[in-house]
Amino acid sequence: MNHREEVKVTLTRDLGLFDITMIGVGGMIGAGIFVLTGIAAGEAGPALMLAFLLNGLITLFTAASYAELGSAFPGAGGGYPWVREGLSPFFGFLVGWMDWFAHSVACSLYALGFGSFSARLLRMAQVPFFGLPEEQASVVLAVVAAALFTYINYRGASETGKVGNIVTMAKVLILGVLAVFGLRALFLRPDWTSEFVPFFPNGFHGVLIAMGLTSIAFQGYEIIAQSGEEVVDPDRNIPRAMFGAIGIVVAIYLLIAFVLLGAVEPPDGSPSWQFLGLYQEQAVVEAAEKLMPYGSLLLLLGGLMSTLSALNATIYSSSRVSFAMGRNRDLPGFFGQVHPVRHTPHWAIFFSGGLVILMAVLLPIRDVASSASIMFLLVFMMVNATVIVLRKKRPDVRRPFRVPLLPLFPLLGIFSQIFLSTYLFNLSPIAWYASLAWIGLGVLFYFTYARRMEALPEPVRIIHEEIVAVTQYSVLIPVSDVNTARLLGILGAAIAKDRGGELFALHVVRVPAQLGISDGRFFLKQGKPILEAVIEEAKRYDVPVHTMIRLGRHPATAIIDTAYERGTDLMILAWPGYTTHPSAAFGSVIDLVAKNPPCDLAVVRFRRREPPRRILIPTAGGPHAALAIDLAIAQARQYREESGEESIITLFYVLPEDATPTQEARVCRILEEQSRHYDYPLVCKVARASSVVEGILQEAEDHNLVMVGASAERLFEQRLFGSIPEKVARECPKTVIMIKRYWPLKSRLGRLLAWWQGEG
Numbered sequence: 106m107n108h109r110e111e112v113k114v115t116l117t118r119d120l121g122l123f124d125i126t127m128i129g130v131g132g133m134i135g136a137g138i139f140v141l142t143g144i145a146a147g148e149a150g151p152a153l154m155l156a157f158l159l160n161g162l163i164t165l166f167t168a169a170s171y172a173e174l175g176s177a178f179p180g181a182g183g184g185y186p187w188v189r190e191g192l193s194p195f196f197g198f199l200v201g202w203m204d205w206f207a208h209s210v211a212c213s214l215y216a217l218g219f220g221s222f223s224a225r226l227l228r229m230a231q232v233p234f235f236g237l238p239e240e241q242a243s244v245v246l247a248v249v250a251a252a253l254f255t256y257i258n259y260r261g262a263s264e265t266g267k268v269g270n271i272v273t274m275a276k277v278l279i280l281g282v283l284a285v286f287g288l289r290a291l292f293l294r295p296d297w298t299s300e301f302v303p304f305f306p307n308g309f310h311g312v313l314i315a316m317g318l319t320s321i322a323f324q325g326y327e328i329i330a331q332s333g334e335e336v337v338d339p340d341r342n343i344p345r346a347m348f349g350a351i352g353i354v355v356a357i358y359l360l361i362a363f364v365l366l367g368a369v370e371p372p373d374g375s376p377s378w379q380f381l382g383l384y385q386e387q388a389v390v391e392a393a394e395k396l397m398p399y400g401s402l403l404l405l406l407g408g409l410m411s412t413l414s415a416l417n418a419t420i421y422s423s424s425r426v427s428f429a430m431g432r433n434r435d436l437p438g439f440f441g442q443v444h445p446v447r448h449t450p451h452w453a454i455f456f457s458g459g460l461v462i463l464m465a466v467l468l469p470i471r472d473v474a475s476s477a478s479i480m481f482l483l484v485f486m487m488v489n490a491t492v493i494v495l496r497k498k499r500p501d502v503r504r505p506f507r508v509p510l511l512p513l514f515p516l517l518g519i520f521s522q523i524f525l526s527t528y529l530f531n532l533s534p535i536a537w538y539a540s541l542a543w544i545g546l547g548v549l550f551y552f553t554y555a556r557r558m559e560a561l562p563e564p565v566r567i568i569h570e571e572i573v574a575v576t577q578y579s580v581l582i583p584v585s586d587v588n589t590a591r592l593l594g595i596l597g598a599a600i601a602k603d604r605g606g607e608l609f610a611l612h613v614v615r616v617p618a619q620l621g622i623s624d625g626r627f628f629l630k631q632g633k634p635i636l637e638a639v640i641e642e643a644k645r646y647d648v649p650v651h652t653m654i655r656l657g658r659h660p661a662t663a664i665i666d667t668a669y670e671r672g673t674d675l676m677i678l679a680w681p682g683y684t685t686h687p688s689a690a691f692g693s694v695i696d697l698v699a700k701n702p703p704c705d706l707a708v709v710r711f712r713r714r715e716p717p718r719r720i721l722i723p724t725a726g727g728p729h730a731a732l733a734i735d736l737a738i739a740q741a742r743q744y745r746e747e748s749g750e751e752s753i754i755t756l757f758y759v760l761p762e763d764a765t766p767t768q769e770a771r772v773c774r775i776l777e778e779q780s781r782h783y784d785y786p787l788v789c790k791v792a793r794a795s796s797v798v799e800g801i802l803q804e805a806e807d808h809n810l811v812m813v814g815a816s817a818e819r820l821f822e823q824r825l826f827g828s829i830p831e832k833v834a835r836e837c838p839k840t841v842i843m844i845k846r847y848w849p850l851k852s853r854l855g856r857l858l859a860w861w862q863g864e865g
Contacts (some may be wrong), residue, residue, distance in 0.1 A: 120337060123344060130555070131418075140470070142319075142365065143381040144318060145319045147317040147379065149307065151302075154363060154366070158315055160320055164323045166515065166517050171326070174488070175343050177503065190495070195556075199547060202544075205457070207481045207484060209423045212420055214248040216462075219467055222245035226405050250412075251416065257453050276414075286396045297368065320525060321474060334763050366378060369474060380392075389404055400711070407685075425450070426636070426753050428441060468535070474535035475529050478525075480540055489723075493512045513534075520582060538567075574689075579601075579673050579674050580602065581671065584612055585635070594639040595802035597743075600644075603742050607641065608650045610651070611664065614632060616656050616658060630652045646743065677709060680834070708845075710840065710842075712841075719807065719810075720752060721805055723757045724779070737831070751786075757790050759797045777789050792804060798829055798833055802837055805833075811837055813843045
């Protein structure tokens with residue numbers, strides 16, 4: 106038989122519309138609304154609301170470009186590769202170079218915001234910070250926060266989708282509470298309309314300054330397009346999530362601006378916009394103090410939460426840009442290296458963290474915000490140009506979403522972004538000087554290094570794939586190391602051989618959030634020896650074997666998706682006998698799979714490897730026990746073919762010590778009746794013991810293998826296999842296989858319940 110040894114590589118998509126929308130909302134409602142509202146109000150006055158509205162409109166132009174490019178090239182990863190293909194390698198490099206700087210400077214803004222809020226909180230608690238003035242303490246705290254999150258990203262820890270959703274909703278809730286108290290104060294104030302007159306105290310000049318300054322508060326929606334590889338149904342969900350997120354954010358910004366401008370009454374009788382401008386990055390905190398009980402404390406906590414969340418996400422984003430440039434040889438090769446243990450782009454993270462700290466120390470917060478806004482506006486301008494060029498250059502590419510009225514919307518985006526970025530010179534000349542210095546350094550670096558590297562031959566990265574035909578019966582074995590792969594390969598191949606089926610080995614590469622999903626391909630070498638161990642065992646049984654390496658964030662989701670996609674009949678998982686997760690019975694992966702299995706399931710606690718000469722099946726009847734008998738017979742038949750010996754399979758029942766002879770005779774008749782349904786000789790045995798578990802453990806001493814079906818449980822009981830099988834698996838010195846038959850109705854109800862509880 107021909108055993109093909111190629112490896113199929115696939116990705117796991119596990120972000121739904123709600124998840125990806127929350128990622129976009131969380132990316133935009135970061136530190137911007139907390140840190141920049143006061144500064145922008147001081148420039149625009151009540152027309153801050155108009156600045157937010159116009160910024161939202163301009164954002165829609167660029168979002169449409171991102172939606173088209175993201176749906177047409179979902180695996181590309183964002184503006185850098187799009188511009189590289191659409192315009193030229195030089196402009197692609199320049200966009201990547203500016204995008205790296207923009208994210209790093211934005212991260213500096215969030216770090217400074219965190220430092221300012223932290224220093225304010227320490228002052229409120231009357232805790233001295235090494236005797237430093239509040240302004241210096243805020244910078245030191247900003248540096249500490251940036252260094253800490255650089256290290257966290259290096260370690261590979263990051264917000265999961267669920268945690269990110271919770272943080273985002275908490276930020277929205279805090280702003281919602283502020284809005285409710287603000288509206289109450291506003292309607293109790295008869296002269297609130299006077300705060301909006303004059304509407305343009307600094308003319309339209311102030312509106313333009315505020316628009317340029319706060320444009321960074323609308324940055325974040327592009328993360329949706331960059332996550333295209335992880336999104337379920339990206340054709341529909343990416344555009345819907347992008348425009349939905351922008352709509353939510355614009356509504357929140359307008360509401361907060363309206364409340365702060367109309368409800369706050371400064372003690373000196375000055376206009377509210379001057380009061381907000383006076384307190385700069387802490388204006389929202391000061392306003393909350395006047396509008397609601399414990400307002401400053403609540404908003405400080407919200408600001409800290411927002412800045413920390415944004416800090417973490419932006420270090421991760423900036424390192425991904427420099428990592429991609431390192432892989433494409435636009436930056437030195439070490440930027441594209443992945444840590445062999447952490448699986449994170451460690452050099453890209455460290456250099457990005459260093460850039461964040463440098464900008465936080467060198468520039469005031471107003472100049473940092475202006476620098477980030479300038480760079481993002483220039484990057485978005487080039488993405489808008491790219492969508493026009495690629496529509497003509499690559500008409501063959503399928504575009505599930507198309508920018509309407511092309512080239513009108515992208516051109517409106519380009520002109521508005523050029524205008525706003527240049528207008529920011531009026532607010533912060535030093536921000537433009539810093540931006541031009543970075544761009545000039547990038548141009549010099551490109552012509553002295555990157556262009557020379559582009560001329561070298563492209564390194565070959567081969568990924569083996571195969572198209573497989575599924576036989577009538579398929580056994581899926583997820584494998585994570587060579588030793589487990591061999592043991593599961595032996596067990597799975599024996600069952601597949603008996604059923605005339607195939608063995609399908611799956612290795613899941615967990616890709617940390619610091620890398621794109623497709624970057625997990627760099628770890629393929631680690632998975633191939635594991636799959637080769639399965640292939641070797643399958644050859645001994647002359648069983649068709651197919652292999653897959655799947656890339657994903659969550660191994661359990663990848664395993665379940667594979668089982669459904671392939672129509673798996675039996676899945677076999679290995680359990681080491683312990684778990685590092687205190688809330689999980691068998692570990693996070695097995696718990697999630699076993700709770701609502703997508704097919705028949707066997708979980709094995711391997712002990713010393715012994716031939717299955719004597720197999721013990723504790724049984725009380727039921728579908729799980731019947732499946733255990735079927736699988737035991739399959740192993741016995743294959744053992745007979747290999748060795749010529751007959752395995753002894755014992756159906757075993759434990760009675761209480763005080764059971765009567767009548768009860769024992771009745772159980773014996775039931776076991777004998779059960780054994781007559783099989784074409785393999787089965788031994789029936791009844792024993793007395795103080796407990797069922799104790800009786801099974803005593804009998805197991807004379808056997809090589811114990812196979813126990815899940816005990817009967819109620820539909821919503823939390824135990825995965827029942828108390829008896831789980832205790833036997835933990836305490837028995839012999840290999841134990843716990844069996845659970847697939848029940849379609851219960852599995853669907855269980856998945857529905859998990860979704861309702863927020864577990865799915």
